[in-house]
Amino acid sequence: MRNITAALLDAITQARDTGLVPRTLVWVTAKNRTTGLPESVGVWTDHEDANITVLSGTTGLPVTRLYYGGGSLLQVSEVPRVADLTVQTVTIDLSQLATAAQLLTREYDVRLAKVEIHQVLLDPKSGQLVSVEAPVFLGEVDGAPVNTPSIGGEGSIKLKVVSDAISMLTRTNPRKSSYEAQKRRQGDEWGLYAGTVETWKIPWGQKA
Secondary structure, eight states: OOOOOHHHHHHHHTHHHHOOEEEEEEEEEEEETTTOOEEEEEEESSSSOEEEEEEOTTTOSEEEEEEEOTTSEEEEOOOOOOSSSSOOEEEEEEETTSHHHHIIIIIEEEEEEEEEEEEEEEOTTTOOBSSOOOOSEEEEEOSSOEEOOOTTSOOEEEEEEEEHHHHHHTOOOGGGTOHHHHHHHHOOOTTTTHHHHTTOOOOTTSOO
16 A cells, blocks of 8 residues: 655645646666666656656655656556566657657667656646655566657657566576586586596495
8 A cells, every 4th residue: 555645645635626737757777888887867748857856766765856858758658556476567658859768779778777657746836746756666678679660750769667576576597507607606516526426436236
């Protein structure tokens, strides 16, 4: 069950009279192809670029981030809210012409990039955030982005994001069973006494 702030509850209660402006924010942390270091880019479903304070999915603490607007983020599929252990998937559509999308696909390697999705509400009068929110989805990009330009349109870049915690439960670790991997991690313990064993004379079929 998700706990909501008093400010958010009050805004929802008064929504019939005052209205609400929902917005979706996406924060992607990917590897810079040149430096190999992780770098982050934020986009959101609003017209202007903005510095927005949210709760970090890593630390749980408030953090102010720059999110690019102006059509950078076209659409985010419905965020699944389930209680089972199935891997949940969200699709993120970015504008192919947006600066943020170009940065992610050209300068960054987004494969396995970490993704945070926040859903916030803006006050329709002030345009300010109703409350600082925690992410509604944490995941990682599954594979490379898919370019899907439409006929006569600007096209889009699709990021398929799978739920982070649940996807880890389905991964296999070949290092647990591979002999070669064990040698690299812990040394060749299995072959340590090979020289001694090969000189053993085993009395097959004889009584010891």
